[in-house]
Amino acid sequence: MEEIYAKFVSQKISKTRWQPLPPGSLQTAETFATGSWDNEENYVSLWSIGDFGNLDSDGGFEGDHQLLCDIRHHGDIMDLQFFDQERIVTASSTGCVTVFLHHPNNQTLSVNQQWTTAHYHTGPGSPSYSSAPCTGIVCNNPEIVTVGEDGRINLFRADHKEAVRTIDNADSSTLHAVTFLRTPEILTVNSIGQLKIWDFRQQGNEPSQILSLTGDRVPLHCVDRHPNQQHVVATGGQDGMLSIWDVRQGTMPVSLLKAHEAEMWEVHFHPSNPDHLFTCLKMDPFVSFHQVKLFNELLTFLSHSISNQAHVHQSVISSWLSTDPAKDRIEITSLLPSRTLSVNSLDVLGPCLVCGTDAEAIYVTRHLFS
């Protein structure tokens, strides 16, 4: 893998996210945000890989990422998402959810809104108040959904002081991650290996569907939804197993891939190229994270046949849902040199990839598919 820029930044990075580009823009990604963890003072930082006037001999951009601005953050940054072009939402280990606003003209970050007691074990009213870390966030302008170690799900709306909806005790174990399926539906994964689907249109505090792996209750750490097909999700577990689920059918995963030897911290479908799936984990001797690519001749056939017919009753089958991964070619490539500590987070946008590690380094590449 050529052209990976590494930079040591003196803080362990827990999350990295690309700033979303304006819709219809032809630029490539330029700015990303990072959150740190395990420091006495943690920071949310914005970095830029844009042109600083340095062009190398090929005329390409040269040099590694530069810090634009940062702001102090209370507690570890457990999750970080861009709410829109200018606002960043973070989940803290103190149970607080914060919205930061980026001011591009003077390159500063400021706190725009904060929900300090979003997650707690015993409530703010009682004398033995104890907060709980908020573990996951997902945004869909104007809504923000958060989950935490207290098993609680909150639905916030930007600029509303109180939570719009709270599901207390949604889960008896820790909720690790959350993603939107369709707009009123979310999907959470927890530490006893279950996926739960919640419908905000319904009044009760019960999930509308529960899916789980049989066998050992292996905690699931991360989840991501296919960008085009809203019923396909991928989850990563504590044992390094990558599972693909179809939430419309059955309660079992469609395919399982033993991708790593240890916890998978993040899984991402590539937003514009969903045949590619990215995962990252703690180091094992030979690979740090994978690019899993699935070719499926069946999909090609289907897409041809669909275009030739006027009416199609059969729904388009996602390439990921074919049941035999051994038959269809899956290519797994390691993208980082080994010997680093745990890769905690990664994000992809177009041909650009950024990831952050516990070795206090950030890696950026702009040529993912070359």
Add this chain to the structure above:
Amino acid sequence: VETVLIPGVNSRKHQMCFDWGPGEMLVCETSFNKKEKSEMVPSCPFIYIIRKDVDVYSQVLRKLFNESHGIFVGLQRIEEELTGKSRKSQLVRVSKNYRSVIRACMEEMHQVAIAAKDPASGRQFSSQVSILSAMELIWNLCEILFIEVAPAGPLLLHLLDWVRLHVCEVDSLSADVLGSENPSKHESFWNLVTILVLQGRLDEARQMLSKEADTSPASVGMCRIMGELMRTMPILSPGNTQTLTELELKWQHWHEECERYLQDCTFASNPHLESLCKIMLGDEAALLEQKELLSNWYHFLVTRLLYSNPTVKPIDLQYYAQSSLDLFLGGESSPEPLDNILMAAFEFDIHQVIKECSIALSNWWFVAHLTDLLDHCKLLQSHNLYFGSNMREFLLLEYASGLFAHPSLWQLGVDYFDYCPELGRVSLELHIERIPLNTEQKALKVLRICEQRQMTEQVRSICKILAMKAVRNNRLGSALSWSIRAKDAAFATLVSDRFLRDYCERGCFSDLDLIDNLGPAMMLSDRLTFLGKYREFHRVYGEKRFADAASLLLSLMTSQIAPRSFWMTLLTDALPLLEQKQVIFSAEQTYELMQCLEDLTSGRPVHGGPDTQQCQDDDIETTKVEMLRLALARNLARAIIREGSLEGS
């Protein structure tokens, strides 16, 4: 000796107490008063933490720690592959890697020093830069002498490179002079030429001389001769195949030629050129005149060797070094710690080098990594220290312990402990249990580290702590998942008891999502299995599969996994099944139920006494038992009849 003032404590009036920690010291004020009577309450209510190692908290140095960690781990890993001839070049490469990391750090610290807002911190950063520079200087010399093990001949070339790298005013001076309109008339022109000669950069010196020749016709002849001398000086070049003896002969010849020119007073009219000639002859007095340009004794040493004994052997270095130091200092000042370290290196006394560095530097980073590298070069004798491990291990342990005192860098420390064969594992076990765990994610990372090293005791203890926290926060699902991970049957029993107690109090199960989906984890403890099966009974009952529910209930009681306290509840659960229109329990099953009831009632002592509440409870109990007996009897009757008649058999 450093004095640190504790703010808020009146040290003249009150006494302070302290206690040592792994990397820090706790200090607080006591109520003991030196002069007067002791007061009840100390006036300063704080406890202070004093940290000795401030380097660990430096932003820039953190990069050094992280990058060098990667190099260290890489070195340990390739150790097995290092064999034969390539071993030395690989080790040299590792050494150069370390050095480039130090230089990068130095560069960045320099930038920070320049950008510093207040002069005090600017000075602090600058002093850090000079410490880093000294470290790189020492490391470089160690690389030349111990790792590269340069023999006579190449040794001098390496030393020249070493000096050129560290006395870098030459480049800025050169830029100054060459950039001016008339270089040879520049005030520092001759300084520049001299220092080029001192550093053995004779080609560049020749170029400068040609500029002088162009502008000053009177000295053209002299410059030409000098230039020729410079050009013809024999020097060992890397690819050269001439032997050392040949080189010596040629050099001797050249030396005599220079001597002749000097004796003939060829350069008499130009004192600069004359002094250059003397320098090139290795004249000590002439060299000492250039003290300011040389700036330190090791530069003096190398220049002296270049022009008087270029084929010096490594073992002779120390004599030259000692005399150079003495001559350079000239009795005016005494050697500094850096000088002592370098001298020890020239004497090939590795242990002395490490010892002096440990004393002089505030952080174990340098000595730990250097010693480890030298150990890989098989240079350290393994004389054991009094507690059994060797020096390399001792230093690595100290360094790693320092890392563990930092809230974030502990992850680096783990790998260092891994490569300490004697005490590494034990140290890691002790340290890793004491890392504060405020989020589950951090706990998972720590647990993974323990599991990878088969530290089952630590895994258990950490999981127990987390499970206990979860129980206290009423997160029973989390508690169960932690006890499953630790395979801790006792804790699983505790959690199941909590569930059962909640059921008894509330009449329904909480956290059904967990109990319904236990899977194979149910087998971890009997109580947990009971919980899962009991819930299954409720579910089956809810689906109106009464026969299955009945046999399940019976098996729960007869298989002895139900806790005795729960038997009454189970029997009470059997009541609706007994009261059903159709006969669910067979005669055999009814007999077993009756047996259980008898076991239960016979085991209980008779409650006597005036307590009315007790009496009421007894009444309820007796009523329940009576109802059960009645229901069982009726069921038995119906079952016998059904089984006895033709359809039932």
